Amino acid sequence: MRILFITPSGGYTGSEMMLWYLLKELEKRGIEVALFSRQRNQLYRHKDEVAFRTEFYPYNDRFFYSVYDAAYSKVFGLSPCDQELMRLHREFKPDMWYLNTVTMPNVAEMARKLGVPYTVHFHELLSTFDEFWTKPIYDMLSGASRLIGCAEVVCQRVRQMGFPNVELLHSCIDTSRILPRQDPALLRARLGIPPGDFIWMMSGTSCLRKGYDLVPDIVQHLPKNAWLLWLGKEKESGVHLYVQSRTEQEGLNFIHLGAHSDDYYDYLNLCDGFVLTSREDPYPLVMIEAAFLGKPIVGFESGGISEFLLPGMGTYVSSFNPEELAGAMRSLMAGRIRISPDMLRQRAYQFDISHLTDQWLELFEAKEKEAVLV
Secondary structure (H helix, E strand, O other): OOEEEOOOOOOOOHHHHHHHHHHHHHOOOOOOOEEOOOOOHHHHHHHOOOOOEEEEEOOOHHHHHHHHHHHHHHHHHOOOOHHHHHHHHHHHHHEEEOOEEEHHHHHHHHHHHHOOOOOEEEEHHHHHOOOOOOOHHHHHHHOOOEEEEHHHHOOOOHHHOOOOOOEEEOOOOOOOHHOOOOOOOHHHHHHOOOOOOOEEEEOOOOOOOOHHHHHHHOOOOOOOOEEEEOOOOOOHHHHHHHHHHHHEEEEEEEEEEEEEEOHHHHOOOOOOOOOOOOOEEOOHHHHHHHHOOOOOEEEEOOOOHHHOOOOOOOEEEOOOOOHHHHHHHHHHHHOOOOOOOOHHHHHHOOEEEEHHHHHHHHHHHHHHHHHOOO
């Protein structure tokens, strides 16, 4: 089977990192794959590290280019990006398109016009659905040959929409990449954090969905010897300004570390505990990565966290009250929540890409057998 995987941005998002791990593993196992990314971001730098074919369209979201794309589409029926996708389709001749997220209903429409079977892999919950019109989303789901959800809570939402045959394939990580090299004590000193203080870490985009705006309200309810560090690219927004200004004005123990793509795991390993501040997060990779490093987890019940955590790994709170979350963080710091680093690492390893690729292949082999029987 030849599969063309299509993804929206080609960046370091959780869904796209999982896709990158999956593509490399599938190629090792002899599956013919190709990747088309509708933007050229961080993954573009790694294209020469893989043997499978990759195409990263150099999309530019400046106003002039947006107007040009709209005019071009009106004249020729397809945008320049879609034309490049069609060129790759003609050259690669895939048996199936694989849409890596639910954010590409226009790509699903192209697949239907071509008569190409396509799979939609959900890495999103309901907030993403609010960004699209009703009909394109419905047509994309009803026309798909297969629907896959990254967490049971995601599958449940899709079933509740009237699509009962969605299949579960949890998000996964590549544990072989998680190799911290720097001394946490040196990093801590470089950041000006005293040796005995407790460090909480969150990783992700500094946006409302990730709960970035809740940071000051969480930190103000923590002890003076506790810090919250945010690992991820800074988003230039009013919310970012609010958090930075308020934490500075009130002298709160908060540091936005930035992206740190080259030494990401060194900084993730710096923390004593991982806190998931998200309002909505289907099955975040960083949660699994933190567990692989043996870091206890506390968070809001925002999605897949309740599926992932087992006794000895941490806890979550059912509300989105920052004070309640801070209370759970204090309980863990005080030793009132039992933690087993071995349990954390063992649980995380269950979601290594090698195991998840086995499950992915089982899903598609079962589908092929069904088709033969029919």
